[in-house]
Amino acid sequence: LLPLLTGCWGRLELADLALVIALGVDLADNGLYEFTFGIAGPPVSHMKNAPQGDAGIPSRIVVTQRGRSFAGVLREIELRLPRRINLTHTLVVFIGERLAEHGLGDALDFVLRAPEFRLQGLIVMVRGGPVRTLLETEPLMENLQTKALTEIAKAHIGLEVRLWEFFSARATTYRAPLLPVIELMESPDTGAKGQRYAARLGGAAVLRGDRVALYLDAREVRAIKWLRGRGRDGVITVPCGDEPGPESVSFRVVQAGHRVRLHRGGKPAFAVALRGRLRVTEMQCPRPLVEPQVHEQLVQRAEAELRDLMEQVIAKLQEAGVDPVFFGEHVRALRPGLWRTVGEERWGETWREVPVTVSVDLRLHTTGLMRNPLRS
Template sequence: MRRLKYMILLVFVFISGCWDRMEMNDLAFVTGTAMDLSDDGNMLLCSLQIATPSTEGGMSGGGSGSKNNFFIISAEGKNGNEIHQKLQKKSSRHLFYSHRSIVFISERLAKHGIQGVLDIFTHDPRNRLKTYIMVVKGEAGRNILQMNYPLKQVPIEAVREMENSGDDLAVTLKDFFISSESEGVHPVVGVIESDIHSKDPHKQLFKLAGAGVFKDLKLSGLLDINETLGLMWVTNKLKFGRITANLPEGNGEVGMMITHADRKIITQTGHDSVQFKIQLEGQGSLVENNSGLDINEPKNLKLITKALENAAKKLVKDVIFKIQKKYKVDSVGFGQEIYKHNPEKWAILKNQWDTRFPEADILVEVNLIIKGEGMVHSSFEKESE
């Protein structure tokens, strides 16, 4: 009798163990999200890009370039719970967010403030903090969701891979939250925009367009591609990048690919002064030489290196000037450097940092090492002469 009871119990375990499992055919895979302000500016407008199911019941894949590999649904609401309820009503399948790779925030919403947007992603366990976040420059975020990309079946995956390329800013929700809550630094995110302006979304492309600087969860301003490269170098996030320099006395231009970059920030705080010295290191190869100089000559290589160092220094000083004097936002984390090395001094400066940072003295030093320079001699025209 006891044996029969155990067998009946075992049967119930097997038939009831997966009662709440959801099959793939019951899921709608969200690949991207866009957040905008409604036309009247009083509500949030959320748009989801959802991968289209294939005829076999899974998700469409491959490289056919079909324009029907995704569809968009949108809903307005005052909070995330209301929006999700409305979006779910528009989908016959359960919305599944674990495959979402990116969240777009329109520039208009970012300037208005994204506190309400962040609450959606912090309190809902269905959202992954490894999802990337970007600002859409000059247009609605949902416009990017609607664009096709010729090299990817689902275009949002193309954005994710572009972000991971190494010379563009890639920021996840987790990165943004950490920066927002850290001492002495404000968050920065990547920026994207349409590359070809056309009314037909299938004929448009997108491109990465720099970075967005945030303060108090509001967009303070934008940085262009070159300024973003300088910011990434100063914040020690640069994997590789390109620098172009004009040689003195009109001797032409040279270009360098930086493949190894490093930085060190030295902090000096006096009674009434704050000074920082940024020491930048870089190694790479010369990839362009539109001059008549033979770089096998040590003096010419020294001249080229100096020109590239000056160009890199100007690039970094330009971005420092912009965030320090124009936006007045410590996006680099100079305050964090004080906090880490002199917490007692930071306790005094913390409440004054918004006014002290724009007046801080910041010096920049650059040291470059060019390797493989023998592969690029003087320009073809000069050598032919």
């Protein structure tokens, strides 16, 4: 009767697992892939002969291995580690710059096949150095670089792309996948003493198929965030004086929304309407905001700044023939007959010639804790 009794026959304790919190994939020489595993350091309580306190106990372990397949590399690394690798807690998948520019191909096939991966995890691209260098940098205010970057993304300060979003775009021929970019910068004044590199969330890479088609800087990413419904908490800075000069006024976007309209007709044409509310965060000129004509002029400058940025980014995307912000999806969903005429395979070429008009409506919500600058 013993075999019929319930029980735990295949138990794996936490002390038996190596928890992978970050995974990097890059292209090495001779057609090999370079996989980098960021593994959470073991708790002191789970270590034999552990020293008092946490001195000498690493907060993370970085392991790199080259190979032709993920399965082969995983087996090689498990031969080096005293614990079983567990991928369930992977927070971020990092893509190396060389791999992204050469072409991803099927390098990420294992992510979709392995049941351990959670597609709610983030995917980002690393520029300026290898993934290993990024994972070995000491972050500010966190123990793990992966955790620090995840918290920045969750705060919606930069662009945030989940694994499921990335693979959904790659499964089509008309939606261009986006990769947020993390830049490694030489900055001796940031991070741990003696550390050569510091990491920051920068712009984004737009892919055509499986490789990078163009890069967007951090300023241009603001336009992408507006079109993805994440324009809130952005900052708009415009000249403050009667005439353009060094003095400026800065607004923070406290409320943001957008609407994309597809015009009727035999060809695709769009109208993008942006709306938002602003809060004055800094003012460097002595102009009285209580005067309606003053704050109207400053808000109009903010509207012009946002409109110019949006038109610039849309033109850049059209020139490259990539659509990461779902304009093609609007045609497919709202005008299926027109979509069949255009053709999914030809949307990239059609998108280059699609007229897009942009309108902006911003309102001043508050001037902060005071109305006029001290000098006024």
